[in-house]
Structure formats: structure tokens, C-alpha cells
Amino acid sequence: MPKDHGIGASPKRREDVRFLTGEGNYTDDINVNGQAYVHFLRSDVAHGKINGIDTSAAAAMPGVVKIFTGADFEGIGGLPCGWQVTDKHGEPMQEPAHPVLAQGKVRHVGDPIAAVVAESVEQARDAAEAIEVDIEELPAVVDMKAALSEGATKVHDDLTSNLCYDWGFVEEVKPDVDAAFETAAHVTTLELVNQRMVANPMEPRVAIGDYSRGTDEHTLYTTSQNPHVIRLLMGAFVLGIPEHKLRVVAPDVGGGFGTKIFHYAEEAFCTFAAKACNRPVKWTSSRSEAFMSDAHGRDHVTKIELALDADNNFIALRTDTLANMGAYLSTFAPSVPTWLHGTLMAGNYKTPLIHVNVRAVFTNTVPVDAYRGAGRPEATFQLERVVDKAARELGVDPIALRRQNFITEFPYATPVAVEYDTGDYHGTMDALEGLIDRDGFAARRAESEKNGKLRGLGVNCYIEACGIAPSNLVGQLGARAGLYDAATVRVTATGSISVMVGAHSHGQGHETSFPQVVAEMIGIDESQIDIVHGDSSKIPFGMGTYGSRSIAVCGSAMVRATEKIIAKAKKIAAHLLEASDADIELKDGQFSVAGTDKSVAWGDVTLAAYVPHNYPLEDIEPGLEETAFYDPANFTYPSGAYACEVEVDPETGKVTIESFAAADDFGNIINPMIVDGQVHGGIGQGIGQALLENCVYDENGQLMTGSYMDYAMPRADDVPFYAVDHSSQTPCTHNPLGVKGCGEAGAIGSPPSVINAVVDALQSGGHDVTHIDMPASPSRVWAAMNK
Amino acid sequence: MYNFDYEKPSTVADAVAALGDEDAQALGGGQTLIPTLKQRLASPTTLVSLSGISEMQGITDEGGSITIGGATVHADVASNGAIAALSDLAGNIGDPAVRNRGTIGGSLANNDPSACYPSAALGLGATIVTNTREIAADDYFQGMFSTALDEGEIITAVKVPKPEAANYQKFEQPASRFALVGVFVAKTSGGVRVAVTGASEEGVFRWSEAEAALNGNFSADALEGMAPDADGMIADLHGTSAYRAHLVGVMTRRAVAACS
Incomplete structure (x- = not known):
């Protein structure tokens, strides 16, 4: 019988009531009295020198409050990068300036040149059209290999080249890795592209800056996954606003997927302009602007090689990747192809020797940063594709080859610097095999062939590293921030509870799942507990939500704070019951003296805390409110095995997904329904990457896929009903809930199985196809069959 | 969008009169025109809606x-x-x-x-x-x-x-779901007509070779191996001209098969 409350129950998401009835409060729903509107004049060329900007005609247009250009931001900090990667020679990465508004040059289509603040959006737009910009177009740097060639045009004139860094991991091991390849019985090589993606959250970005002359206080309302990170970056590094004078509010946010982690120019602009104009200033991105100003994701070009011995054991792995940074370094961009990618290259396998090389490259394109999975999908895709290719070359069963090489003993220190605390890869593969009826595949394939279709089955494993930590380690790796989180548990006199959390919920369902934990710990009803998040003036300093970290990191802080609450409440109860605190037991919201029938209720204790008439004032303070910060000892390592079955129409190349199964190990699970939903959404995005989505620039740096007319988002009829299984559970060993995180798994784990299935289908039809790059669109699949 | 005047006449005659103004623009359902206006790619002085004309x-x-x-x-x-x-x-x-x-x-x-x-x-x-x-x-x-x-x-x-038989086969462009190639086949009293959309740089066209073949033998087999010349077919992110030409053949055969 499933639980109906507390940890492990699946109450419906309480936040959906407001989301589904139009009662959500998104940033664009906020209108501040007296607000003006900003329109950004953006570059329509990818690379150019700004010879002059004439705003005089525009400034005289109706409704114009003020026009800003890069000159207004001279002497003001640029957008900072939050992670410094050290290259294989021990040198820091090349780090270009990133001005709020372009200074001297534009470096990608969409780079903001000027900003018009006006009484209405349309007036701002009218005036922006009247700004005369004299731009001398320069050759655009688009292709990464060309960007690194001798004599290539430089995106940043003050850097030595377009190379951000050349990272080797672990560089000292490279000779051993190369030597292993010399002696290998078999080497499988694969060159592939992990294409550029646009996150496309349903809600576009919005920012409203507000400033009070009376108090010298700034407020920024913004669509962010991490308001405190924005407060720190923007306050300290861009605008020099003391943090206590800056409030950042991220109210309801309509999806982030990573792209709302970063600090953007528009946020800094609205905050700056609100003071300069003494007016609240609001910006709402159009979808077209989002395509050319939201950080993009992925965009790796990789060569991976796997060496096996005569018994098909993996003996060495090496990869060489070009990673596109775009025109500037977005907040966490340098960490994605390195520490979030290289450290995952062991996957689920005991490959003893691994070397990862990554060269990060500047191009005249929108900056690239974390997108759901962030480095881990790129690692998983290449590894699981090369393992599948090896199985085909060797003529062995792809599942058997994987099982043979699984890590089976934990903790396991990989050769790429991380230690998996726990896992059971055979367990998730067993669960997967229980979902997919592999024995019936031959019959299903025969049935498809009778209908003129090719059928394929693809399988892959994945390992994920979530809740990136601990802070002292990531600091050594180049992070310029801590990666703890925080929670304050505030109990009222009547026993209800507000939990102020540093994590931000924008689709993850925290408002439902977090109270389940506190309710379980205290033994009261979840309806007595609310989560407060997203407002830096209400919550403790937390690092926000990304990297599947919320329950593992912030949830752990919440547990620690609740433990403090319970410890203090027991002291109060002991006083009320005239017993020793050591004898007090808490169960189902009742404090009782062990071995007696004496008890007081939760509400009696909370009332005593705030009306301390009968209270040990000499020993403990009144009130019941506790804060905890939690800095994890390690990452968490969710893992799983996924399978996809496809049909390919050989006449058109169209791929349809017939079934998709996912067996994940997330450790302990708080709300199974929400976890299923996270996996469903992640797989949807993974299928989108595998079959549909592709952000394309032409050779001049023009964005070819700037709208949904050309950028193919997955729709409901592109995906099947999913079979998911989360029964294989090896709890995390180092956090108090034993949880691992589930937000990115679907997006990490699904693309390889889709492509493995497409290759399987094509080979079954006699086509000599060993790889197909994503998205496996109809035209690409048809071309592969007809090359 | 830029400002414009809006008129909603109730007769064709009034609509024609309203469209007499230079830079006036007829507005049907607006599914192309409104997005164009929102992107400021057109600036009519007057939009004349045709949706209030009962005779239409x-x-x-x-x-x-x-x-x-x-x-x-x-x-x-x-x-x-x-x-x-x-x-x-x-x-x-x-x-x-x-x-x-x-x-x-x-x-x-x-x-x-x-x-x-x-x-x-x-x-x-x-x-x-x-x-x-x-x-x-x-x-x-x-x-x-x-x-x-x-x-x-x-x-x-x-x-x-009304045709004796007809069928439309659309192969969707993955992003927009417009026709990457769409083929409408109709068996009419005047013979077979095959009209192709999505494929050609010249817009919709009749594939006369297919019509000739089908007039002799209205079956998919009559088109076996046939495809129009790839020259003049659209080539873009979603398909080469060769792919589109190939799809015209495939979709025409499927449309014919679905007619019978």
C-alpha cells in the first residue's frame, strides 16, 4: 500500500492549482507603479566594428525617457564569469570582457548595442529604429575548427587567439592512455557532433529594475533559477551595489532548464537604468529575442576512441572535444565542457585509463552555457554511442558488453577524479530488461518489416553527478562561488511552518515535495507547511536550483534546520512534561515521555515557544526558528539504463519512437509522481535533441533557426508514453535523506538510446550506417540510407 | 507592430472601397499577416477585415x-x-x-x-x-x-x-509542420491532376509526367521509380532539393494508393 503522506507519498502538486487556473505570479505579471519600458537595439550582424552611434533623432521621438549605449557603461563592470578553468599548461583560461551594452564591437547577432527607455514598449521600439548605427561588418567566426586556424579573425582583439583554454584531464595520464591504445586488441573510433540547442523555456526572460531614492535600495524582479547568485554577481561585480541594498526577486518562473541560471546583461541594465532614470524599468523578451540572447546549450564536436582487450574489457578511453563558448563567457560556461563533462567519462564502466581533451573556442555566436544536463549529456552521448559501436564491430550483445564492464564495487574511485559513493548498475539494467520485452523484439521487428518499416532497439546506460560540491573542492577547480545551500524553518505560535529555502522551484514541484520531508520528520500534516523561495529579502543565502541539486543540497539543509527545531522543541516539551529532554520522544506530532502516557502536542510546544509563560527562559530562548547551511561532502551519482524502440520509414527517413523505457536509481525518493514527471520531461527534451532540435548558424553568423518555423521543438505526438521504473534504489551515503536528484537524468540518458535504435534499425535494413548525428531528422536519415 | 486603422465592412463592395486606399491591406484570418505585422515587416495604413462579410x-x-x-x-x-x-x-x-x-x-x-x-x-x-x-x-x-x-x-x-477520387499526402517540415512536400492527387472528369506544394522554388505546380502516367494506369505502380527533376526544388535546413524531389515521388504514390 503506497503511503498517503510524508516521504514516499505522491500528493498532487499544490502549486499546479495556481498555475493551471491562471493565478501564477510571473515576472511579467508584475507592474511597478510608474514603470517605463526598455527595448534593446540588437546587432543584426555577427561581427562588426561600431564606428558611431547617433541617438539624436531617436531621443527626440515621442515618449522617450532616455537612451543608453555602451558609453554609459564605461567604468562599470562587465558581466562576470563564475568559473575559471586552468588549462593543461597550468595557465588560466582567456577571459574576455563582456560589456552590458556593446563597446567598440558587436560579436554576435543579438548583441545589444543600445537600449531605449520609453513610456511604452512601442515607443521604445519606434525610437530604437531611429537610432543610426554605423557598423563596419567584419568576417564572422562561426566554425570552431576555422576559429582555431592560423590567422583566423579574432572574436576578441585583445586575446591572443579564439582559444579560451586547452584542457587535458588528467594530463599526466595521457602517455599511459596512449600506450594502452597501442596494445589494444580492438579500438572503436567515433566522430560526432553534439549539436547546439536552445533551451526554450515556455516563459521568456523578463527583468524589472526598481530603485528608491528615499532608501537607496534597488529591487530586481527577474526570471531566475537563483536570485542570490544574481544578487552577488550583479551587485558585487557589475554595478557595485552593496548586497544589503539590493533585493532580487524571482517569483513564479515558467521553466529554466539551465538558461535562467546565468546573469544576463538585461538584468544589469534594468537595475542600472532604474536609478539613472529614477523610474522602474521593465523588459520582456520576445521569443525572437530569446533565440538570440538566451544562452544556448551543448555545441560540442568530439572524437572518441575506446580500446578493448581480447576479452572485450574496456582498457582505455580517450576523447578530443571542441566546445563552443560563443562570443562571450556566460556565467558558468567554462565549467560545462570540463568539470561537468570530463569527470563523467568513466560512465558506468571500470575503464582504468581515461584521457579527456577539451578545447573551448570563441565564435561569433550566442554564448553557450549549461542546458539541462550540462556536460553530462555530452559525456554520456559519446560514451554510450562508442560502446554501442564497439558492440556492433565485435558482434557482441550491447547489453552484455555493458554488463561485462560495469563497476560493481562501491565506493569506486574513477580515473577522472570523482568517487561514486554507491550504485547498482546491474540492478537498473535488470529493471530495464523487465520493462522492454526484449525477447519479443524479433517478432515486433518482423511485424514492422511486413509494413515496410525498419525497427530498431537501442539501449544505453548513464551516470550523472548532481549536487556539485563540496565548496572547498570546487573552489580548487575554479568555481568562484560556494555550492552549499540553506534553509530556515520558521515555526509559528500555532504550529504551522514556513520553510525559507535557497533552492528555487520553476517546475520541480518543491512546494509539494519539500513539505513532505518536514511533515514526515515532525509528524504533522503537510498542509501545515509552506515553502518560501525566490525572494532574497525573505530567504537565507542559497545558491538556487540547477544541476539536479535541490533536494540533495537544499533538502539536506532543510533537514538539518528541522533537526535543530525538533531538538529545541524537545527541550520545551521536557519542561512542560517535567521530564528530561533525553526521555522525550516525538511521534506523529506528539511529544511523549518514554515509557509513560504523558505527552504534549506539537501545537502546545509551539505555543509555549511564543507565549513563554511556562518556559525555561533561563536555559533557552523563546521562539522556534532555525537556519542551516549544508555543504555536501561529495556529488550524488544517480544512474540508470534506458531503452528506445524506433520505426524508420525507409522511403522518407522519418523516425517514430514506438516505445521508451527508463530505469533509474535516484536513491530514496520523496514524491514518486513528481520524480516520474521530471523523468518524463527530461526524456522529452532528450528526444527533442535526438530527433528534432538544432540551432544552426550560416557561415556569416546569421541565426538560421530563429523561430519555431525552423527550430523544431518536440510536441506531444513526437513522444510515446514512457515506461519508467525507480525500484532500484541505492541511497546516497553522504546526505541525510539518501537522495540523489532526478531533474536532468531524462535529458542525459535518452539521446544515446534513440540514436542507437536508429542505427540498429538502419543496419537491419542492410544499410551501412554506423553513426548518424543528431537530430536524426527525416532528411538526414534518408541521406544516410542513400549515400 | 506599427499603428494602423482598422475597418470591418459587411459587404464585398464596402471592402473593395476600403481597399482603394493606397497602403490598405486586406485581412483574412491573419495567420500570416498578424505575425508579419508584429515583427514590423509590414506597415499598412489600414487593415480591412474580411471576416464580417456574410456573403463570403x-x-x-x-x-x-x-x-x-x-x-x-x-x-x-x-x-x-x-x-x-x-x-x-x-x-x-x-x-x-x-x-x-x-x-x-x-x-x-x-x-x-x-x-x-x-x-x-x-x-x-x-x-x-x-x-x-x-x-x-x-x-x-x-x-x-x-x-x-x-x-x-x-x-x-x-x-x-467534386473529383471521382482524391487524396492529399503531406510530409511535414519538422519545425513548422507546414508541408515539406505535399501532394494532392485528384481523379477528375478531365483526367488525373497531381499538384505539388512545398517542394518547388516556383511554388505549387502540376507534375505533368505523373499525370500522364496515371492517366494511362491509375495506380502507384505506374509511378514506380519516378520523381521530378531536383533542379528547381527548394533546398534548406530541412531537406535538400534531391530529398524533396524524392519525397514528391513517394507522396504521390501514397496519395494514389490512398485513392483506390
Whole structure:
């Protein structure tokens, strides 16, 4: 019988009531009295020198409050990068300036040149059209290999080249890795592209800056996954606003997927302009602007090689990747192809020797940063594709080859610097095999062939590293921030509870799942507990939500704070019951003296805390409110095995997904329904990457896929009903809930199985196809069959 | 969008008069025009809505043919059923919001090279009725976004003869779900007509080689191995010209097979 409350129950998401009835409060729903509107004049060329900007005609247009250009931001900090990667020679990465508004040059289509603040959006737009910009177009740097060639045009004139860094991991091991390849019985090589993606959250970005002359206080309302990170970056590094004078509010946010982690120019602009104009200033991105100003994701070009011995054991792995940074370094961009990618290259396998090389490259394109999975999908895709290719070359069963090489003993220190605390890869593969009826595949394939279709089955494993930590380690790796989180548990006199959390919920369902934990710990009803998040003036300093970290990191802080609450409440109860605190037991919201029938209720204790008439004032303070910060000892390592079955129409190349199964190990699970939903959404995005989505620039740096007319988002009829299984559970060993995180798994784990299935289908039809790059669109699949 | 005046006449005559102004623009369902205005890519001084003209609404069945008012929305054509292939085509344009705003007259006047309706009009040998004349479909489509319409001329109705058999096969462009290639095949009293949309740089066209083959033998087998020349086919992110030419063959065979 499933639980109906507390940890492990699946109450419906309480936040959906407001989301589904139009009662959500998104940033664009906020209108501040007296607000003006900003329109950004953006570059329509990818690379150019700004010879002059004439705003005089525009400034005289109706409704114009003020026009800003890069000159207004001279002497003001640029957008900072939050992670410094050290290259294989021990040198820091090349780090270009990133001005709020372009200074001297534009470096990608969409780079903001000027900003018009006006009484209405349309007036701002009218005036922006009247700004005369004299731009001398320069050759655009688009292709990464060309960007690194001798004599290539430089995106940043003050850097030595377009190379951000050349990272080797672990560089000292490279000779051993190369030597292993010399002696290998078999080497499988694969060159592939992990294409550029646009996150496309349903809600576009919005920012409203507000400033009070009376108090010298700034407020920024913004669509962010991490308001405190924005407060720190923007306050300290861009605008020099003391943090206590800056409030950042991220109210309801309509999806982030990573792209709302970063600090953007528009946020800094609205905050700056609100003071300069003494007016609240609001910006709402159009979808077209989002395509050319939201950080993009992925965009790796990789060569991976796997060496096996005569018994098909993996003996060495090496990869060489070009990673596109775009025109500037977005907040966490340098960490994605390195520490979030290289450290995952062991996957689920005991490959003893691994070397990862990554060269990060500047191009005249929108900056690239974390997108759901962030480095881990790129690692998983290449590894699981090369393992599948090896199985085909060797003529062995792809599942058997994987099982043979699984890590089976934990903790396991990989050769790429991380230690998996726990896992059971055979367990998730067993669960997967229980979902997919592999024995019936031959019959299903025969049935498809009778209908003129090719059928394929693809399988892959994945390992994920979530809740990136601990802070002292990531600091050594180049992070310029801590990666703890925080929670304050505030109990009222009547026993209800507000939990102020540093994590931000924008689709993850925290408002439902977090109270389940506190309710379980205290033994009261979840309806007595609310989560407060997203407002830096209400919550403790937390690092926000990304990297599947919320329950593992912030949830752990919440547990620690609740433990403090319970410890203090027991002291109060002991006083009320005239017993020793050591004898007090808490169960189902009742404090009782062990071995007696004496008890007081939760509400009696909370009332005593705030009306301390009968209270040990000499020993403990009144009130019941506790804060905890939690800095994890390690990452968490969710893992799983996924399978996809496809049909390919050989006449058109169209791929349809017939079934998709996912067996994940997330450790302990708080709300199974929400976890299923996270996996469903992640797989949807993974299928989108595998079959549909592709952000394309032409050779001049023009964005070819700037709208949904050309950028193919997955729709409901592109995906099947999913079979998911989360029964294989090896709890995390180092956090108090034993949880691992589930937000990115679907997006990490699904693309390889889709492509493995497409290759399987094509080979079954006699086509000599060993790889197909994503998205496996109809035209690409048809071309592969007809090359 | 830029400012404009808005008029909603109730008769064709008033609409024609309103369109007499220079820079006035007729507004059908607005499914192309409104996004264009929002992107500031057009700046008409006056929008003349055709949606309030009752004589341009609805579908009448005249036995051997149907007449569809120029302002009739796709959803109404989809639910009509008098010509099943035409209704199926209309029912797969865009999404429900598009189908309940977009009109047949608007689509034919725009003549988007990837739109579905042009292939039906050409495939069925429809007659485009305007406020001044009647134009045979064969004379109406004059290349991508180009038609025989004069400035200010309004499509008031489309007369569509009922075919002996017909079918439309659409292969969707993955992002927009417009036709990457759409083929409308109709067996009519005057012979077989094969109209192709989405594929050609010249917009909708009749594939005469296929028509000749099908007039001799109306079966998919008659088209075995046939595809139009890839020269002149559209090449873009979603498919090469060779792929589109190939798809024309595939979709035509499927349409023929579905007719019988």
C-alpha cells in the first residue's frame, strides 16, 4: 500500500492549482507603479566594428525617457564569469570582457548595442529604429575548427587567439592512455557532433529594475533559477551595489532548464537604468529575442576512441572535444565542457585509463552555457554511442558488453577524479530488461518489416553527478562561488511552518515535495507547511536550483534546520512534561515521555515557544526558528539504463519512437509522481535533441533557426508514453535523506538510446550506417540510407 | 507592430472601397499577416477585415461542385466533408487556433510555397472567384507568393468540382509542420491532376509526367521509380532539393494508393 503522506507519498502538486487556473505570479505579471519600458537595439550582424552611434533623432521621438549605449557603461563592470578553468599548461583560461551594452564591437547577432527607455514598449521600439548605427561588418567566426586556424579573425582583439583554454584531464595520464591504445586488441573510433540547442523555456526572460531614492535600495524582479547568485554577481561585480541594498526577486518562473541560471546583461541594465532614470524599468523578451540572447546549450564536436582487450574489457578511453563558448563567457560556461563533462567519462564502466581533451573556442555566436544536463549529456552521448559501436564491430550483445564492464564495487574511485559513493548498475539494467520485452523484439521487428518499416532497439546506460560540491573542492577547480545551500524553518505560535529555502522551484514541484520531508520528520500534516523561495529579502543565502541539486543540497539543509527545531522543541516539551529532554520522544506530532502516557502536542510546544509563560527562559530562548547551511561532502551519482524502440520509414527517413523505457536509481525518493514527471520531461527534451532540435548558424553568423518555423521543438505526438521504473534504489551515503536528484537524468540518458535504435534499425535494413548525428531528422536519415 | 486603422465592412463592395486606399491591406484570418505585422515587416495604413462579410462565409453544395466562401475558416472546411480529401487537408493545417481563424481565401491569396490549400485548389481544378472575375486555378498560381490577383482584388469564393477520387499526402517540415512536400492527387472528369506544394522554388505546380502516367494506369505502380527533376526544388535546413524531389515521388504514390 503506497503511503498517503510524508516521504514516499505522491500528493498532487499544490502549486499546479495556481498555475493551471491562471493565478501564477510571473515576472511579467508584475507592474511597478510608474514603470517605463526598455527595448534593446540588437546587432543584426555577427561581427562588426561600431564606428558611431547617433541617438539624436531617436531621443527626440515621442515618449522617450532616455537612451543608453555602451558609453554609459564605461567604468562599470562587465558581466562576470563564475568559473575559471586552468588549462593543461597550468595557465588560466582567456577571459574576455563582456560589456552590458556593446563597446567598440558587436560579436554576435543579438548583441545589444543600445537600449531605449520609453513610456511604452512601442515607443521604445519606434525610437530604437531611429537610432543610426554605423557598423563596419567584419568576417564572422562561426566554425570552431576555422576559429582555431592560423590567422583566423579574432572574436576578441585583445586575446591572443579564439582559444579560451586547452584542457587535458588528467594530463599526466595521457602517455599511459596512449600506450594502452597501442596494445589494444580492438579500438572503436567515433566522430560526432553534439549539436547546439536552445533551451526554450515556455516563459521568456523578463527583468524589472526598481530603485528608491528615499532608501537607496534597488529591487530586481527577474526570471531566475537563483536570485542570490544574481544578487552577488550583479551587485558585487557589475554595478557595485552593496548586497544589503539590493533585493532580487524571482517569483513564479515558467521553466529554466539551465538558461535562467546565468546573469544576463538585461538584468544589469534594468537595475542600472532604474536609478539613472529614477523610474522602474521593465523588459520582456520576445521569443525572437530569446533565440538570440538566451544562452544556448551543448555545441560540442568530439572524437572518441575506446580500446578493448581480447576479452572485450574496456582498457582505455580517450576523447578530443571542441566546445563552443560563443562570443562571450556566460556565467558558468567554462565549467560545462570540463568539470561537468570530463569527470563523467568513466560512465558506468571500470575503464582504468581515461584521457579527456577539451578545447573551448570563441565564435561569433550566442554564448553557450549549461542546458539541462550540462556536460553530462555530452559525456554520456559519446560514451554510450562508442560502446554501442564497439558492440556492433565485435558482434557482441550491447547489453552484455555493458554488463561485462560495469563497476560493481562501491565506493569506486574513477580515473577522472570523482568517487561514486554507491550504485547498482546491474540492478537498473535488470529493471530495464523487465520493462522492454526484449525477447519479443524479433517478432515486433518482423511485424514492422511486413509494413515496410525498419525497427530498431537501442539501449544505453548513464551516470550523472548532481549536487556539485563540496565548496572547498570546487573552489580548487575554479568555481568562484560556494555550492552549499540553506534553509530556515520558521515555526509559528500555532504550529504551522514556513520553510525559507535557497533552492528555487520553476517546475520541480518543491512546494509539494519539500513539505513532505518536514511533515514526515515532525509528524504533522503537510498542509501545515509552506515553502518560501525566490525572494532574497525573505530567504537565507542559497545558491538556487540547477544541476539536479535541490533536494540533495537544499533538502539536506532543510533537514538539518528541522533537526535543530525538533531538538529545541524537545527541550520545551521536557519542561512542560517535567521530564528530561533525553526521555522525550516525538511521534506523529506528539511529544511523549518514554515509557509513560504523558505527552504534549506539537501545537502546545509551539505555543509555549511564543507565549513563554511556562518556559525555561533561563536555559533557552523563546521562539522556534532555525537556519542551516549544508555543504555536501561529495556529488550524488544517480544512474540508470534506458531503452528506445524506433520505426524508420525507409522511403522518407522519418523516425517514430514506438516505445521508451527508463530505469533509474535516484536513491530514496520523496514524491514518486513528481520524480516520474521530471523523468518524463527530461526524456522529452532528450528526444527533442535526438530527433528534432538544432540551432544552426550560416557561415556569416546569421541565426538560421530563429523561430519555431525552423527550430523544431518536440510536441506531444513526437513522444510515446514512457515506461519508467525507480525500484532500484541505492541511497546516497553522504546526505541525510539518501537522495540523489532526478531533474536532468531524462535529458542525459535518452539521446544515446534513440540514436542507437536508429542505427540498429538502419543496419537491419542492410544499410551501412554506423553513426548518424543528431537530430536524426527525416532528411538526414534518408541521406544516410542513400549515400 | 506599427499603428494602423482598422475597418470591418459587411459587404464585398464596402471592402473593395476600403481597399482603394493606397497602403490598405486586406485581412483574412491573419495567420500570416498578424505575425508579419508584429515583427514590423509590414506597415499598412489600414487593415480591412474580411471576416464580417456574410456573403463570403460558408460552404454550399451544388451537387457536382461546392462553393466555399473566401472567408470560410479551415475548421469549417474540415468539418464539411463534401470532398473528403479537401476536408482532411483542411483538418491538418496548423493547430486548432489556426484552423479557427485562418481562411481559404487568405491562404490562396498569400500563396505560401509550403501552404496546403494551393495544392488542393490546383489539384482539384478549382475556380478562384473574386469581386471582379473568375480565375481558373491553372492560371491563378504564378510562383512563390505570387498570384493573378490584382491590387485590391478580393477572393470572394472558391468553386471546387467534386473529383471521382482524391487524396492529399503531406510530409511535414519538422519545425513548422507546414508541408515539406505535399501532394494532392485528384481523379477528375478531365483526367488525373497531381499538384505539388512545398517542394518547388516556383511554388505549387502540376507534375505533368505523373499525370500522364496515371492517366494511362491509375495506380502507384505506374509511378514506380519516378520523381521530378531536383533542379528547381527548394533546398534548406530541412531537406535538400534531391530529398524533396524524392519525397514528391513517394507522396504521390501514397496519395494514389490512398485513392483506390
